[in-house]
Structures are given as C-alpha cells and as structure tokens.
Amino acid sequence: MSSFFDAWHYDGRSAVRRKVEVQTIGQQFFLLETERRHGPFAFADVEYVQHKGDVDVYGLSGVDGWRLMLSGPVPAELSAHLPSRRRYGGWVDRLGLGKATVVFSVARAAAIAVVLLSPQWLAPLIPQSVDKKLGDALVGDFGGRFCSTPAGKAALKKLVASLDSSPDDLQVEVAKIDMINAVALPGGKVILFDGLVKQARSPDEVAGVLAHEIGHVREKHVMQALLRQMGLAVVLGGVDGNSGALVNNMLAMSYSREAEAEADAHSMKALGNADISPVGTASFFERLSELDGSARGGEEGRGITGYMSSHPLSRERKKAFEKSIVKGKDYKPALTSAEWTELKTMCTQDRNAKSGFGFDFE
Amino acid sequence: MSEDLSQRHSAFRFHGTWREFAGIAFPNLLLTIVTLGIYRFWATTREREYLWGKTDFIDERLEWTGKGMELFIGFIMVFFLLGLPLIVIQLVSQGLIFRGETVIAAAVTLVMFLLLFYLTGLAYFRALRYRLSRTYWRGIRGGSDDPGFQYGLSYIWRSFVGWLPIFLLVPWSMISLWNERWNAMSFGPHRFSANAEWKPLMRRYLLFYLVPFLVFVGAVAFGIAIAASGGQPDALGGTGMAIGGILLIFAVLAMYIVLPLAALAYYSKYFRLAVGGLRLHDLEFEFRARAPDWILFFLANMAIIICTLGIGYIFMPYRNWKFFIDHMEAYGEVNIDELTQSETIVSKHGEGLLDAFDVGAI
Numbered sequence: 100m101s102s103f104f105d106a107w108h109y110d111g112r113s114a115v116r117r118k119v120e121v122q123t124i125g126q127q128f129f130l131l132e133t134e135r136r137h138g139p140f141a142f143a144d145v146e147y148v149q150h151k152g153d154v155d156v157y158g159l160s161g162v163d164g165w166r167l168m169l170s171g172p173v174p175a176e177l178s179a180h181l182p183s184r185r186r187y188g189g190w191v192d193r194l195g196l197g198k199a200t201v202v203f204s205v206a207r208a209a210a211i212a213v214v215l216l217s218p219q220w221l222a223p224l225i226p227q228s229v230d231k232k233l234g235d236a237l238v239g240d241f242g243g244r245f246c247s248t249p250a251g252k253a254a255l256k257k258l259v260a261s262l263d264s265s266p267d268d269l270q271v272e273v274a275k276i277d278m279i280n281a282v283a284l285p286g287g288k289v290i291l292f293d294g295l296v297k298q299a300r301s302p303d304e305v306a307g308v309l310a311h312e313i314g315h316v317r318e319k320h321v322m323q324a325l326l327r328q329m330g331l332a333v334v335l336g337g338v339d340g341n342s343g344a345l346v347n348n349m350l351a352m353s354y355s356r357e358a359e360a361e362a363d364a365h366s367m368k369a370l371g372n373a374d375i376s377p378v379g380t381a382s383f384f385e386r387l388s389e390l391d392g393s394a395r396g397g398e399e400g401r402g403i404t405g406y407m408s409s410h411p412l413s414r415e416r417k418k419a420f421e422k423s424i425v426k427g428k429d430y431k432p433a434l435t436s437a438e439w440t441e442l443k444t445m446c447t448q449d450r451n452a453k454s455g456f457g458f459d460f461e
Numbered sequence: 462m463s464e465d466l467s468q469r470h471s472a473f474r475f476h477g478t479w480r481e482f483a484g485i486a487f488p489n490l491l492l493t494i495v496t497l498g499i500y501r502f503w504a505t506t507r508e509r510e511y512l513w514g515k516t517d518f519i520d521e522r523l524e525w526t527g528k529g530m531e532l533f534i535g536f537i538m539v540f541f542l543l544g545l546p547l548i549v550i551q552l553v554s555q556g557l558i559f560r561g562e563t564v565i566a567a568a569v570t571l572v573m574f575l576l577l578f579y580l581t582g583l584a585y586f587r588a589l590r591y592r593l594s595r596t597y598w599r600g601i602r603g604g605s606d607d608p609g610f611q612y613g614l615s616y617i618w619r620s621f622v623g624w625l626p627i628f629l630l631v632p633w634s635m636i637s638l639w640n641e642r643w644n645a646m647s648f649g650p651h652r653f654s655a656n657a658e659w660k661p662l663m664r665r666y667l668l669f670y671l672v673p674f675l676v677f678v679g680a681v682a683f684g685i686a687i688a689a690s691g692g693q694p695d696a697l698g699g700t701g702m703a704i705g706g707i708l709l710i711f712a713v714l715a716m717y718i719v720l721p722l723a724a725l726a727y728y729s730k731y732f733r734l735a736v737g738g739l740r741l742h743d744l745e746f747e748f749r750a751r752a753p754d755w756i757l758f759f760l761a762n763m764a765i766i767i768c769t770l771g772i773g774y775i776f777m778p779y780r781n782w783k784f785f786i787d788h789m790e791a792y793g794e795v796n797i798d799e800l801t802q803s804e805t806i807v808s809k810h811g812e813g814l815l816d817a818f819d820v821g822a823i
C-alpha cells in the first residue's frame with residue numbers, strides 16, 4: 100500500500116531545494132523527484148525538527164541537514180508514522196504545561212528541603228580525619244599568630260577542660276589579632292582573638308564565648324554549613340547571578356541563627372556543669388549590644404562560624420544567659436586571678452607571635 | 462541555479478511579532494521560575510527556534526537546531542570543570558592568607574584571574590562556533606574546526622596590548638579579535654573572511670575616551686565666562702556658589718547622559734565596520750544601523766523595561782534579534798549548487814562557558 104502527495108526536501112548535501120512526493124512502503128519511505136528517487140528511509144529514523152509557519156519540518160537521524168517539509172493536510176496513514184510535535188521539550192509536553200508547573204514546583208521545594216536538612220544527617224558521617232585535614236589545611240599555624248606562654252597555655256587548658264568532657268580533640272588557641280571575635284573551624288579548632296580576651300572583664304566572659312564555640316564544634320555546625328553551602332550552590336546553580344546568591348545567603352543566614360541558638364544552649368549547659376556563672380557572659384552581650392558594627396570583625400567567609408558575624412540579637416541572648424542563672428548556686432570563678440592575668444597578657448608577653456591579619460606585609 | 466541579490470530589497474527579513482513571542486516568553490518565564498532556573502536552557506532554545514524560524518534569508522527561513530540539553534550539559538560541564546575548582550582555589554587561598562602566606566595567595570589569585578580571562582576568550586569563540594553550527598539554511602549549516610584554544614591566548618595578549626597604552630588601543634584589540642574569530646568560521650563549504658579595519662574607529666573612540674575631559678573643560682570654561690560677565694570677581698558671593706552648584710549638576714548629568722551616548726556611537730561604528738569587513742565567498746555584508754538608530758533602540762529598551770516594571774526584560778531577546786536582522790544586509794550571489802554541507806565537527810555541548818560568564822556571542 101502506498102500513497103502520494105506533495106512535499107519539499109533538502110538532502111543535507113547541497114542547498115538545492117527539491118519538490119518531492121512521499122512514497123510510503125511499510126515502515127520505510129522513498130522521496131520521489133521527477134528524475135530521481137531518494138531513499139529508502141526508515142520512519143524510525145525520522146525526528147521532529149520544528150514548526151515553521153504552516154509547515155512541519157522533519158529531520159533524519161544520522162544525516163546532517165536532511166529535511167522533509169510537509170504542509171497542508173497530511174494523510175493520517177503518513178502522520179501516524181511521523182513523530183509528534185514538540186513544544187516545551189520532552190517532559191513538559193508529556194505532562195502538559197499546568198501539571199508540569201506543579202510537578203516542578205514540588206520537586207523544587209523537595210530539592211531545597213533535602214539540601215537544607217541533609218547536612219544535619221550527613222555532617223556526622225564525615226570521618227574525623229577528613230575534618231581534621233581540612234582544618235589543618237585551612238589554618239596551619241595561622242601564620243605564626245598563635246600566642247603561647249607556659250602559664251597562659253596552662254590557664255587556657257584548664258578553662259577548656261572545665262567546659263568540655265573530652266578536651267583532647269579540641270585545639271583552642273588565642274591569636275594575636277585585635278578584633279573582638281572568635282571562630283570555630285573544621286577539625287575541632289577554636290580560635291579566640293586577642294581583642295576579645297583583652298576587653299573581657301572576667302574569665303567567666305571568655306568561658307561563655309569559648310563554650311559557645313565548642314558548642315559549634317560539638318554540634319558539627321562547621322561541617323554542616325560547608326555542606327549546606329555546597330548543596331545550595333548546586334541546587335541554585337541554575338538560577339542566574341544575583342538572585343541565586345541572595346536566596347542562598349538568606350537560607351544560609353536563617354540556618355546560622357538556629358546554629359547560634361544551639362551553640363548558646365550548649366554554652367549555658369557547659370557553664371552550668373562547670374559551676375561558672377553565666378552573669379559574665381550576659382554582661383558581655385550587654386556591652387556588645389551597645390557596641391556597633393565598627394568594632395566587630397568581618398565575617399571570614401563560608402564554612403566559618405564567626406561569633407560576631409551572625410547574631411544581631413545580642414540583647415535577647417543576654418536575657419537568655421541571665422535566665423540560666425540558678426539562684427543560690429555556689430558559682431566559682433572560671434580561673435584564679437593569677438591564671439586570668441596570665442591568659443589576658445599571654446599575647447603581650449609572647450613576642451614571637453606575629454600580630455595583625457594576613458593582609459599586611461611585615 | 463543562483464540567486465542574484467542586487468534586485469531584492471533586502472536579503473534578510475524578519476517577520477515575527479511580539480504577540481507570538483509573548484506566547485513563548487511567558488510560559489518560559491513560568492517554567493524557569495518553578496524549575497529554579499534549570500528550564501532556562503530549554504527556554505533559550507525555544508526562543509531561538511522562533512526567532513530563527515521567522516527570519517528569511519533570500520527565499521528560505523533560517524532554522525535553529527540547538528537543543529536545551531546541549532546548553533544544559535555545557536552549563537554542567539562548566540560547573541564541574543570551573544565552578545568547583547574555583548571554590549577549592551578560593552578556600553586554599555583563604556587558608557594561605559590565614560597562614561600569612563600572602564605572596565603565594567596573591568600568586569594563586571593571579572593565576573586564577575588569568576585562567577578566567579583565558580576561558581572568557583575561549584567562551585566567546587565557542588559560543589560563535591556553536592551558534593553557527595546550529596544555524597541551518599536550506600539544510601546547510603556553519604561551524605568551525607578550530608577548537609579556539611589559540612584564540613583564548615590571543616584574547617589575553619590582544620586585550621593587554623589594548624589596555625597598555627592607557628586604553629588607547631582598545632579599538633584595535635576589539636577589531637582584531639573580531640577578525641580572528643570570524644576568520645576561523647565557515648558556512649557550508651565556504652570560509653568567512655574578516656578584514657575589518659580599526660583605524661577608522663579611532664575618531665569615535667577618542668570622542669568617547671575624551672568625554673570626561675571635555676565635560677570638565679567645558680564646565681570650567683563656562684564658569685569662567687559667567688564669572689567674567691558678572692563683573693567684579695569679589696562680588697560673586699552667594700550667586701557664585703549657586704552657579705557652581707548648577708555647574709556641578711550639569712557636569713554630572715552630562716557624564717550620565719553624554720557618556721552612554723558616546724559609548725553607543727562608538728559601538729555602532731564598531732559593529733558597522735566589523736560586519737562590513739565580513740565576506741563569505743561571493744557574499745558581502747553590511748550593518749546599516751547608525752548611531753541614532755542604536756540610541757533610539759537603547760532608549761526604547763529602557764522605556765519598555767521601566768514601564769513594565771521589569772517584565773519587559775523577557776522581550777529583550779526578541780528586540781535584539783529584530784534590531785539585528787532589520788539592519789542586516791547582504792550583497793552578492795549565492796550559488797545554490799555550490800553551497801554544500803559543512804564538514805566541520807559538531808560539538809555536543811553548548812555555550813556553557815558563555816552562559817557562566819553571562820556575555821553575548823556576536
């Protein structure tokens with residue numbers, strides 16, 4: 100059984116336009132010119148190219164530039180062999196625009212949820228050794244900025260031991276940098292900046308901040324933040340430039356608030372266990388809320404949870420710490436006054452430690 | 462069989478309408494939003510299919526055969542080959558700064574900058590090649606066998622030479638890069654030849670280059686003239702201050718209005734010269750838009766975007782293409798029998814790099 104009707108054809112080898120008739124023979128067809136016959140071609144190889152004006156354009160897989168252009172009412176027996184039209188692309192065409200929109204919206208929400216929530220489950224699965232290596236690669240000896248005196252180190256060690264049950268997998272250092280800040284980094288590293296230690300009015304204040312940073316380490320916040328940032332970069336990779344970065348930052352911010360609250364809770368508990376009064380930390384926040392941006396250090400980029408970087412709510416945190424005071428409890432100072440002096444002056448005493456940030460050449 | 466173009470009104474004709482385009486652009490916007498931007502590759506493809514399909518060259522429409530998946534794969538490749546390494550390099554250099562290795566960090570940053578610059582050049586080249594290889598006319602396409610690696614190097618050194626003499630050789634670098642890019646391209650069996658000259662561009666460039674100085678000199682001269690006509694210099698007082706303020710506002714306005722106009726005037730001349738130097742076998746090209754056309758086009762685009770509160774942005778591909786085709790002209794002959802299929806290789810991935818850097822191809 101065969102049928103004849105009009106069509107145009109380019110053979111893909113030259114730009115000559117040929118008027119042809121389509122001769123269908125089973126699953127194959129020929130294209131007949133006045134003096135030439137092209138083919139046979141298999142219907143299975145025919146691909147839909149596009150709709151131009153009132154013409155449907157078909158191609159042939161494997162033959163570059165081969166075109167068959169059909170216009171007018173195409174007989175049903177031919178069109179049954181031809182691939183269907185494409186509008187939005189495979190998936191959307193199969194579902195229809197409305198349904199596809201709904202499906203994509205749900206998938207989008209699911210993808211974002213997975214990326215935001217999975218770091219909490221994934222972070223503990225990252226081996227300690229990887230975490231450690233990452234921290235070492237990132238920090239090293241901090242450009243020789245860590246301060247060290249025997250007595251100061253001993254005081255710091257005592258402070259850490261009172262706040263954490265397994266202080267051996269923590270590395271707490273004081274860096275000779277004049278900023279009121281502290282950071283928790285991968286590999287259990289906590290760095291207190293000398294500016295923060297110097298301005299503290301009691302060892303209890305330093306203890307509260309230190310316990311907060313240890314909280315970040317113990318709750319695996321650093322690795323979580325790193326994973327979350329990477330995941331968001333992948334998921335939002337399709338969104339161009341600024342809007343993507345904005346969404347990314349907003350999502351990351353809201354999660355860092357949560358992490359800050361967790362770290363604060365950890366800090367209050369640790370202070371309670373060590374019989375250190377939270378009053379010091381509360382008054383630290385009191386002063387901080389009066390202090391404005393200028394004195395605070397900058398954020399150190401992704402994956403590093405800065406103490407100062409993400410807490411606009413100093414006042415509320417102050418209240419939280421005040422509430423955790425247990426009346427009648429016999430609080431002891433975090434360090435003896437001799438120890439406290441040693442810790443506070445450690446960076447002044449240590450003349451070998453370099454000062455400032457990495458940006459200035461010395 | 463050949464086509465003589467001298468009798469025709471214009472070899473290029475565009476007969477799309479913005480209403481039809483809206484029918485593509487709005488669903489595209491919707492799908493792009495609900496897929497977190499991933500659909501935009503298919504959106505671009507659908508828009509190009511429409512724009513190409515509504516464009517006549519002589520007696521046959523153009524055909525865009527690019528696929529959304531190609532652009533998507535290109536994007537994914539860039540993400541893994543470029544995005545992730547960049548994040549890692551950033552982390553490493555941050556770590557280096559932490560450690561105080563400022564010199565090494567600076568070196569790493571410099572290498573990263575050069576690499577990005579190289580890839581930008583490569584991206585321009587690849588995008589042009591991709592677009593030509595997906596553009597069909599009468600079943601024949603264009604392309605290039607040059608992978609563009611050499612062009613990437615040219616892009617670096619020519620740009621630097623252009624900037625070196627206080628940016629005075631920028632026209633030379635733009636034109637010579639255009640020529641180098643197009644000389645590597647072909648359509649069907651014919652190679653493009655690009656011989657645009659840069660010297661005729663210098664006057665417009667100097668105009669643009671000198672605008673800030675001219676405005677400054679003009680303002681000063683005007684001020685002196687006013688002061689001189691006002692009689693006693695010591696009697697100026699408040700009036701003098703007012704005149705000074707007006708002059709300042711005038712100068713700022715001039716900068717914001719005159720500078721973009723001068724830039725457009727320069728670009729219009731550049732594009733006219735660049736297209737004018739292009740040949741394909743017996744075909745010569747001309748771009749007829751002059752500076753006032755460009756300025757009107759630019760102002761209309763601004764007006765559309767502002768009046769539609771930004772939604773008009775989705776019509777920009779339509780506006781750009783229409784402007785391009787409306788002013789494009791070709792002279793000479795096309796020998797249909799001679800125009801055989803291009804033998805250039807076809808890459809399977811699209812404009813990933815270009816997409817990542819957010820630049821245009823032509």
Ligand SMILES: [Zn+2]
Pocket residue numbers: 311312315358359362404405406
């Ligand atoms: Zn924190």
